[in-house]
Amino acid sequence: MSNFVQNIVVLAVCWLLVTAAGVYVTFFEQPEELDRLEKAEKVTRLKEAELTTLLAEEASAAQQAEQILRRWEARYKIIPKELEDEEVVAYLNHLSRTGFKNFDITFGGIRRTRDFSAYAYQISGRGFFDALYRVVWELENNRYFFRVRDLRLEHIDLVSRDRESQREALHVMVSFTMGVEAYFGGAEGLSAESVLAGLPEEAGHVEGGLATVLPPVPAEVLPAREPAKNPFFPAIMSTIPPNTDNLVDVEKARLVSIVAGKAIFLWEDEYHQLDIGDPVYLGKIILVDPTEDRVVARLNKGGIIDEVELELQTGERYRQALGPVNLSPAEQH
Structure with a gap:
């Protein structure tokens, strides 16, 4: 066998070995x-x-923890170590001194836990909604930790009579019941006093008889002190309020004259001089027209707005109401 043939055989064998190795690597090792x-x-x-x-x-979680920590460090509620029942009752009486027909307080006992203690009270009464709103606002936003529970309201209308004038007055009020808890004996670090323990004494103030050593809370961070609307005051009343101030009732009074732009009414045997904007029973005067001899009053009849027009029964309008009386010279004989 010549060298040429041997070389070809060797090359063929090498090619087969390389090809086999490539096939093995490509189809067996590489896929794995x-x-x-x-x-x-x-x-x-x-x-x-x-x-x-x-x-x-x-x-x-870090952001939530930071927010919670800021809120905790910014807490303003005080849970005193000691609090007497008489102090709480005096504070409640202080809050309810005006705007209530009655404000009855019943002591419900003391609740004690590992972290705090609390006096429980049951309160019921009758009063104006604005006054009750003020009491609840003070309890919820006072430095001392009070809590209002199970507040229930019912609308009532009370009619009172003045002893001297014997006139009746209608009062739109609410009857209410609620539970109030006053907390004390808090665990270490629970009260805001522990955060601001180094506050100078001159920063102290008194809230309804309960003294603190903390500055007042900024008003902008608290809810509104006054209710935006009285939900118990009806838009249209079934009963028109009585004339407690004895104002001129333009629907019953008599318009007797208009002098210098002012209307003169005869009401209950007395003369009353009224100008534009002056109050009358259920409303006010909105127009005094001396050229047309008329007066207009806008009245609120329990939520229904009405305008009452009164005409002076003299002059041309009065003569037109009676009819023309023009006599000719021939008819006068």
Whole structure:
């Protein structure tokens, strides 16, 4: 065999070996390695996503913790170590001194826990809604820790009679019941006093007889002191309020004259001089027209707005109402 043939055989054998090795690597080893690498890549991506989620959760938890800590450090409620029942009752009486027909306080006992103690009271009564709103506002926003529970309201109309004038007055009020808890004996660090223990004494003030050593809370961070609307005052009343101030009732009074732009009424045997804007029973005067001899009053009849026009029964209008009486010279004979 010549060298040429031997070389060809050697080259063929080498080519077969290389081809076989390539086929083995391509179809047997590489798929397994590729599958292993793909799985490793998925695991890496999952771990990266999990790490990203954990970092986001950590940031969110840190933000919530910071907010909670700020709120805790900014707390303004005081839970005193000691608080007498007489002090609480005196404070409730102080709040209810005006605007109530009755304000009855019943002591319900003391509730004691590991972290605090609380006096319980049951309160019932009748009063104006604005006055009750003021009491609840003070209890909820006072430095001392009070809590209002189970507040229930019912609308009532009370009619009172003045002893001297014997006139009746209608009062739109509410009857109410509620529970009030006054907390004391708080655990260490629970009260705002522990945060501002180093506050100078001159910063102290008194809230309804309960003294504190803390500055007042800024009004802008508290709810409105006055209710935006009285939900118990009806838009249209079934009963028109009585004339307690004895104002001129233009629907019953008699318009007798208009002098210098003012209307003269005869009401209950007395003369009353009224100008534009002056109050009358259920409303006010909105127009005094001396040229047309008329007066207009706008009245609120229990939520129904009405305008009453009165005409002076003299002059041209009066003569027109009676009819023309023009006699000719021939008819006068």
